[in-house]
Amino acid sequence: MEQAPGSPQEPQDAQGLPGCYRHPDRPTGIRCTRCERPICPECMVSASVGFQCPECVRSGSGTGHAASASQPRTIAGGTIASDPRxxxxxxxxxxxxxxxxxxxxxxxxxxxxxxxxxxxxxxxxxxxxxxxxxxxxxxxxxxxxxxxxxxxxxxxxxxxxxxxxxxxxxxxxxxxxxxxxxxxxxxxxxxxxxxxxxxxxxxxxxxxxxxxxxxxxxxxxxxxxxxxxxxxxxxxxxxxxxxxxxxxxxxxxxxxxxxxxxxxxxxxxxxxxxxxxxxxxxxxxxxxxxxxxxxxxxx
The missing domain is CATH 1.20.1540.10 (Rhomboid-like)
Incomplete structure (x- = not known):
C-alpha cells in the first residue's frame, strides 16, 4: 500500500494521532484530501469534499470549491486571516x-x-x-x-x-x-x-x-x-x-x-x-x- 507523503516522519501522540505537518505539536485526525498530509484546524481549507492543506490550495492543485474560491476558507467557511488570533x-x-x-x-x-x-x-x-x-x-x-x-x-x-x-x-x-x-x-x-x-x-x-x-x-x-x-x-x-x-x-x-x-x-x-x-x-x-x-x- 502506498504511503501518504511524509507519513514515515509523522509524530504521533498517545492516542496514535499524527501531528499536523505544519504544527507537529498538534495531533489531528484530519488529512488533506489531496496530498493526505495531516492538518490541524488552523491549516484546514474547506473543499468541495473534506479539507485541503494551504499548499494544495495555493498551488492550484485542489479541485472544486477550494480551487475556485478567491480565498481559502476555514472549517466553518470563514476567510483565513494572516493573523488568526x-x-x-x-x-x-x-x-x-x-x-x-x-x-x-x-x-x-x-x-x-x-x-x-x-x-x-x-x-x-x-x-x-x-x-x-x-x-x-x-x-x-x-x-x-x-x-x-x-x-x-x-x-x-x-x-x-x-x-x-x-x-x-x-x-x-x-x-x-x-x-x-x-x-x-x-x-x-x-x-x-x-x-x-x-x-x-x-x-x-x-x-x-x-x-x-x-x-x-x-x-x-x-x-x-x-x-x-x-x-x-x-x-x-x-x-x-x-x-x-x-x-x-x-x-x-x-x-x-x-x-x-x-x-x-x-x-x-x-x-x-x-x-x-x-x-x-x-x-x-x-x-x-x-x-x-x-x-x-x-x-
Whole structure:
C-alpha cells in the first residue's frame, strides 16, 4: 500500500494521532484530501469534499470549491486571516484597558461611569440599571472584572481557548459566537439573580467558546476527555459558594456556545452562512425575550 507523503516522519501522540505537518505539536485526525498530509484546524481549507492543506490550495492543485474560491476558507467557511488570533488579542486588550480604567477611577467608578456596570462596593445594581432601560450594561459588564486574579484567569482562558477557535472559525463567526455567548450569560444572570446583585466578567463569553471548542473537537474526532475533565473542574468551581461565582453567566454562555458552535461547524455547505448566522439570530431573540420578560417583572 502506498504511503501518504511524509507519513514515515509523522509524530504521533498517545492516542496514535499524527501531528499536523505544519504544527507537529498538534495531533489531528484530519488529512488533506489531496496530498493526505495531516492538518490541524488552523491549516484546514474547506473543499468541495473534506479539507485541503494551504499548499494544495495555493498551488492550484485542489479541485472544486477550494480551487475556485478567491480565498481559502476555514472549517466553518470563514476567510483565513494572516493573523488568526487578531480578534482574541483585541478582546483581551479591551478587557485590560477597562480594568486599568477601573483601577484609575477607583470608588467613584459607578457614580461617574454608570454605563460600564456596577463596581462590587457600589449601592447601585447593574441589573437594576437594565430594568430602568440601560440595556447596554448587558454588554459592557462583559469587559469588566472584580480583581487581579479574576481578570488574569479569564484572560489566560480567553487566550488558550479563543486563539485556536478563532483560527478554526474565522474572525466574523468567532466575533458572533463570542458576543452571543456573552449576552446569553448576561441575560440568564439578569433573569435569575436579585435586581440589586451585580456580576462582572468575560467568563460567560469564555464558557461559550468552551462549548464551541468541544463541538469542534467532536467534529474533528479529537479525544474529548481532556475537555470534559476541564469542564467538570470549572463547573465544580462555578457551583462552589465559597468562590461567589455567577453560575448563571457560565451556564447561559455554555449553552449558547454549544448551540452556535454546532451550527458553525456542522452547517452544510449549501446555505451555510444562513444557517450559522440564523442560529445566532435565534439565540439573540431568546436573549431579548428573556430581558424583556425580566424587565416586566421588575418594573
Amino acid at each position: 487578531l480578534v482574541t488579542k483585541v478582546l483581551i486588550g479591551l478587557c485590560l484597558l477597562a480594568f486599568v480604567f477601573q483601577l484609575a477611577v477607583g470608588d467613584s467608578f459607578d457614580e461617574r461611569f454608570e454605563l460600564f456596570g456596577r463596581a462590587p462596593t457600589s449601592d447601585y445594581g447593574a441589573w437594576e440599571g437594565v430594568a430602568e432601560g440601560q440595556w447596554y450594561r448587558l454588554v459592557t459588564s462583559m469587559f469588566l472584572h472584580v480583581g487581579y486574579v479574576h481578570i488574569a484567569f479569564n484572560m489566560l482562558s480567553l487566550w488558550w481557548i479563543g486563539g485556536p477557535l478563532e483560527a478554526a472559525l474565522g474572525r466574523a463567526r468567532y466575533i458572533a459566537l463570542y458576543f452571543v455567548s456573552g449576552l446569553a450569560g448576561s441575560a440568564l444572570t439578569y433573569l435569575l439573580t436579585a435586581p440589586n446583585q451585580a456580576t462582572l466578567g468575560a467568563s460567560g463569553a469564555i464558557f461559550g467558546l468552551f462549548g464551541a471548542t468541544g463541538v469542534l473537537m467532536r467534529r474533528l474526532n479529537y479525544d474529548l476527555r481532556p475537555v470534559i475533565a476541564l469542564l467538570v473542574i470549572n463547573l465544580i468551581f462555578t457551583f462552589n459558594p465559597a468562590f461567589n461565582i455567577a453560575w448563571q453567566a457560565h451556564i447561559g454562555g455554555l449553552v449558547a456556545g454549544l448551540a452556535v458552535g454546532y451550527a458553525m461547524v456542522h452547517a452544510p455547505r449549501e446555505h451555510r452562512s444562513l444557517i450559522q448566522y440564523g442560529t445566532c439570530a435565534v439565540v439573540l431573540l431568546a436573549v431579548i425575550v428573556t430581558v424583556v420578560v425580566r424587565t416586566a417583572q421588575l418594573t
